[in-house]
Amino acid sequence: MESILESLYHGNLHPDENIIPDDPQYSILRKRTSDVIEIWKNRLSAEEFDELEALLDLYGQTHGMELAASFKYGFRLGAGIMVEVLTGEEGLAGRLSMQFP
Template identity: 40%
Template sequence: MKIILEDLYYGRLHPNELIKSNDPKFQRIDQEVNDSMNILRENLSEDDFEQIEKLFDLLSESNSLHSAAAFIHGFRTGASMMIEIFSDEKSGIMK
């Protein structure tokens, strides 16, 4: 059994690297992006294509930062829900 706290402590916990969408829509869009990039590579100058790649790198970094913020927000929301559940005197749960 994995020990999540130990993985977190040693820096082995990387949830963003474990996510792979099985949604056929994602796979179709990913293929369309690859096809478009190949067309651009063939039709643009090397400098222009490098600019496109830099733009994609910036978009990827931006998406990564947004995903991290969404993950943190979701985790905090879940933890807040657990605190509320376990501190609710009306629920009959012993503290």
């Protein structure tokens, strides 16, 4: 088994592909979303549905960017907390997380 650093070096870390919410509502909402999209597919013309899919793709792209920013912020904050705990320097975590927007 590779270490985390080896996985990082070899490009084998893909947190965006491996994170699945454990909230029981997640699978229910995914199913409902899929059902509603199918309803719209049957209700709209092919051209209109293509436009809806394009809109959903744009939303997916912006949501992905928001998730990436949230991940980076959380990682930096967590690392800052660890540094603060290990050094005993109070306020370091907050300064570090604000330093890298």
